[in-house]
């Protein structure tokens with residue numbers, strides 16, 4: 331995983347690039363990655379996924395739920411499992427947010443990554459005030475020697491499959507719909523404390539308060555989410571009953587089904 335453009339080797343070859351937050355790496359993201367791998371294979375190029383951390387909306391203070399469906403490490407791990415060769419995490423700062431679409435293309439895609447093919451979802455925006463889109467990539471790409479593909483958005487159950495949709499499913503306790511959009515059950519990772527509590531990184535997305543059937547360390551467990559859900563879900567706490575490990579151990583927990591309030 332490259333953390334910032336300074337980690338990209340100067341002799342990095344031409345490549346195919348896909349860009350976005352990719353929180354949760356849901357089925358729509360997987361479809362986009364599949365298209366990127368196809369574009370890469372057609373020209374025998376490596377595939378790079380460019381992502382941002384923290385979430386741009388959080389840095390910009392936009393009134394949106396930006397609770398994390400996956401940590402940046404997990405996101406990169408899933409992308410690698412899907413076949414991406416490198417993940418480049420750009421620290422999303424106010425300075426980056428002020429970069430124009432043309433500057434982003436020149437500094438990131440052309441000068442650092444040597445992009446020859448760029449593949450994004452049809453709704454992708456970038457650059458100051460989100461002014462750049464697929465058409466911007468297409469017209470500036472002609473000048474800079476890369477091609478652009480805008481991939482149609484994969485729907486799930488008639489709606490756009492998006493991280494926002496999945497956060498909404500979790501807030502309603504609709505785990506079935508969340509699983510369907512993610513292509514796997516929602517999971518979180520944290521450290522077990524005394525009293526079976528799981529200490530989670532700040533801003534982790536949890537389903538609404540209630541009792542859930544889940545999996546931890548390969549065992550069926552009962553999960554209890556307590557607290558009053560707020561916009562960013564930090565007020566929610568997680569307990570994992572049935573002793574999945576000793577205090578201090580890191581545990582990955584999957585939510586399978588809501589079994590009570």
Ligand SMILES: Cc1cc2nc3c(=O)[nH]c(=O)nc-3n(C[C@H](O)[C@H](O)[C@H](O)COP(=O)(O)O)c2cc1C
Nearest residue numbers: 350351386426427429434454455456457458459460
């Ligand atoms: C260089 C750059 C500057 C950006 N500046 C802004 C901005 O000023 N305002 C904004 O709402 N989003 C801004 N964004 C965020 C994008 O509009 C978009 O949310 C982000 O690239 C993630 O794309 P995705 O939501 O499709 O994953 C910027 C993104 C980039 C890469």
Ligand SMILES: Nc1ncnc2c1ncn2[C@@H]1O[C@H](COP(=O)(O)OP(=O)(O)OP(=O)(O)O)[C@@H](O)[C@H]1O
Nearest residue numbers: 350351352358362450451454483484491492493494
């Ligand atoms: N359903 C989808 N099908 C194909 N591509 C998608 C889909 N959803 C998002 N993308 C693309 O994936 C990349 C990452 O997007 P992003 O992380 O913003 O996804 P998102 O799920 O729409 O997130 P959010 O709901 O937080 O805006 C972007 O290029 C975006 O256009």
